[in-house]
Amino acid sequence: MTNSAGFEEPTLQAAAQRPGVKWSRPDPGVIPAWIADMDFPIAPAIVEAVARRTALDVGYPSWLEDAGAGPLAEAFAERMELRYGWRPDPGHVRAYTDLNQALQVILHVATRPGDAVALHTPAYPPFLKTLADMERPALHIPFTRQGDSWAFDPDRLDAELAATGCRALLLVNPHNPTGRVLTRKELTVLAELAERHDLLVISDEIHSDLVHGHARHIPFATLLPERTITLTSATKAFNLGGIRCSVAHVGPSAVREALAAQPPHIFGAVSVLAVEATVAAWRHGEDWLTRVREILDANRRALAERLPAKVGYLVPEATYLAWLDFRETGLDEEPAEFLLRRARVMASPGPLFGPGGEGFARLGFATSRSILAEMLDRIDAAFTAR
Incomplete structure (x- = not known):
């Protein structure tokens, strides 16, 4: 049909x-x-871009030694500016195979075993498994049904953050599995709590291209740029899960320095064809x-x-x-x-x-x-x- x-x-x-x-x-x-x-x-546009690159050259890319994300960085910055009026610094962008790898790398360099990480629940199962495997206790922020929406209790969260000495907030917005898109008011509350409790914010925004109706996505980095690491990818919106490609925009300078101190190839690299597919999706899809x-x-x-x-x-x-x-x-x-x-x-x-x-x-x-x-x-x- x-x-x-x-x-x-x-x-x-x-x-x-x-x-x-x-x-x-x-x-x-x-x-x-x-x-x-x-x-x-x-x-x-994605099929054509991958076929064109395959026919032309799949040797070592010109950005092989780039510590960041090569052409992905500028394509990401362009898309964020076009869609949300946010112009992130391409020099603060790094590429990873997927959001799970990106999250694990960030937790590895920016937190320690025993550091609690807050996240809304119910939650994406691989994130829960990552926290358990890496010995980062999960501080659950319950989403409960209130009328025709899902909501959380900021006062309860404030008290629990103080009691647990939480180190980071893992924000999934738009939220998986409920489909909630947090409002500016809700995001502002979370930003204030992150400041008050000195939290690193890791913001998974992979579903931001799939917002419906009157809802509007607001990148968390526009509220709290110096504390926020934004994770995203073209894989969800453009059905490219198998290409293994994502980006992280790293706002906190301390985390950028910690990443720069790692051996250059320890976390692997995305492929030429994954980059071609992602850039084509963001620019022409x-x-x-x-x-x-x-x-x-x-x-x-x-x-x-x-x-x-x-x-x-x-x-x-x-x-x-x-x-x-x-x-x-x-x-x-x-x-x-x-x-x-x-x-x-x-x-x-x-x-x-x-x-x-x-x-x-x-x-x-x-x-x-x-x-x-x-x-x-x-x-x-x-x-x-x-």
Whole structure:
């Protein structure tokens, strides 16, 4: 089916042939909605850029000895200025294979084992695992439902920061899994707390290109530049998870000095083709992204119309991830297990996301409208047959 966005949306049969982990891991006949990958074709500008570079030269790049991010740095700075009116210093940008590596490097050079790190929960599971593996105790900032939104208690956070001697704030905005986009007022409160408690702020903004409706993304570095390390990538918005490429804009001079003191190749480097793909996405992929966001906007609203009545769902302000609340449905098993067993739909189990995840499941809706419709038909039938 060709949509109004102008490219072919995949059928269920076509999507099932995709070789990536999203479709290859589930059993045949299961619709995967677990990992944060999209089912859409790659933007032509990215395909063309990678093919052109492959045909021309995949030898050592001209930026091989660059301690920063080569051409990524300027492309990142241009994009931030164009979209948000923020002009970061390209000289403060470094490249990493993905946000998990970037986070681990920053924690390695800027904190010590035993240093607490605050983050909103439920939380992206690999971040929770990183904190546990690196012995950085997690200080949970609970997101709780308040009316038609998710919110946190700044007074409680203030008291807990004082009590724990927390070293850093790991901010995920837009938030995964709830889809919240924090307002300027909320970000300002967090900035004031970071100043008061001398926190390093590591701001994961990888979903910032996927904000919907009236919500607006505000880079945290525009509020607190000297304390903030901004992590982002083109991989989520442009469906490039396998290229292994991200950037970190390092505002704090002490962290830049700590990174500069490391052996130059200890953390590896991104590939030539990953850089080509990312630069092409940021500079030439906007039409494609606009088209994809139209589909995601329709899909997030379709969920609100089609989910069983007792499944709690707040339409996300960003991302292509639905945080579904099954606590009122009377299920006697973990929701993701029920969906897999009875609906043949594979979602992410809520408990993986830490405190606040029990009774929930995360469902990705970055797929064609026909596949989403089949997914929702199966979920409805599973609940009807109980």
